[in-house]
Amino acid sequence: MQHFSSKHIVAIVAITIFSFTVACDKAAPNAANPVAQNAGSTALPANLLVTEQPTGAMGVIEARTAAKTGDRVAVIGRIGGSRAPFVSSRAIFTIVDQSMKSCIETGEEEHCPRPWDYCCEDKKELAKSMASIEISDANGKPLALALETEGTFRPLMLIAVEGTLQSTEGGSFVVRAEHVYKVANDPLASKIK
Template sequence: MSRYFPASVALLFTAIALAGCAKNPTPTAVAADPRYLLPAEPSVSVGVVDFRGKAKTGEAVSVIGRVGGGVKPWIEGRAAFLLVDTGAPLPCADDKCGPDCPHCAAEIAASTTVVKFVDEQGKTIAVDSRQLLGIKEEETVVVQGIANRDADGNVALMASGIFIKR
C-alpha cells in the first residue's frame, strides 16, 4: 500500500492545484434579450474608424465591427463592450513583434470604440453583455445607437439595438 500512496497523493495535489488555477468562469452566451435584437441588419452602417472620425454627439448611427480587438472586450457586469473595426488587424502574435507589440496595440486602439447599452435614464444596463445580448468575442455585429463624444474627443456608442452576423 505504501508503494501507491505517494503517486495517489501526487495525483490528488495535482488535481487540487489545477482546480485552483482555473479561471473564474465567465458568463456564457445565452439566449439574448429580444428587446435589444434587431430583426434585420441595418441597410446602412459605418465602420468603427469612420464612426470615431466623423460622429457627432446626438447623431443616430449604425456601426459595424468585431467584438473584441485583441484585448479583453468585456466590461464585467455591464452591457458594454469594445467594438473594433472589421478592417483592423488582429493583434499580432508572430515572432516579429509578439502579443504586446506597441505598434499593433496603437493600431487596434485607433480602430476601437466603446459600446454601451443604456436604459431610459442613460445609465449602462447592469447585466453582462454576453448574457444580455448573447454575443461572443470576435463576432461581427451591427450596433444601432446614438453617438456620444466627450470633451477629450473620445466617442462611444450609446446603443439601443444589435444585429449579430452569424
C-alpha cells in the same frame, strides 16, 4: 487563545464600518424609486437584437471621422480590442473596425490565447479603430449585466450596432445601442470559441 493587537482591532472595526456604509448607501427599490428598481436589471431589452443589418452601417474608423456627439450612427465591427472587451457587471463592451486583423485572421492564432485582443496590431492604430458600446436602461444608465457570462455576445463576433453617439471627448467613441444585429454568415463564426 489568540490575542489581537490594537492595530488589528482598529483595522477590523474600520473594515466593518466601511462595509455597513457601502451596504447602506444603496437605495432600496420601491415604487417611489424606479431608478433603483432598474439598476438591478439582469436582462437585455426585448427589442435590442434585430434580424436585419441597420441601413448605412459603416466601419468604426469611418464613423469616428464622420459622426459627432448626439448623432444617430450605425457601426459595424468585431467585439474585441483588449484582453477583456466586456466591462464586468455592466452592459458595456468594445468593438474594433474590420480593417484590424485578429490573430485568427492572420493565421497566427497558435501563439495567441486571446485573439480578440488584437495583440499583433499597432496599439495606436488599434485605439483609433475602436468604439465602446453601451446597452442602457430607460434612464440612460448602462445595465447592470455581465455580458461576458450572459451569453448573447462573444469576443470576435461581428455585429452592427445602431444607436446614439454619446461622447467623443479624449478620443473616446461611445455609442448607446438601441439595436444590435449579429452579422449572418460571419466568416470567422466557425473559429470563434
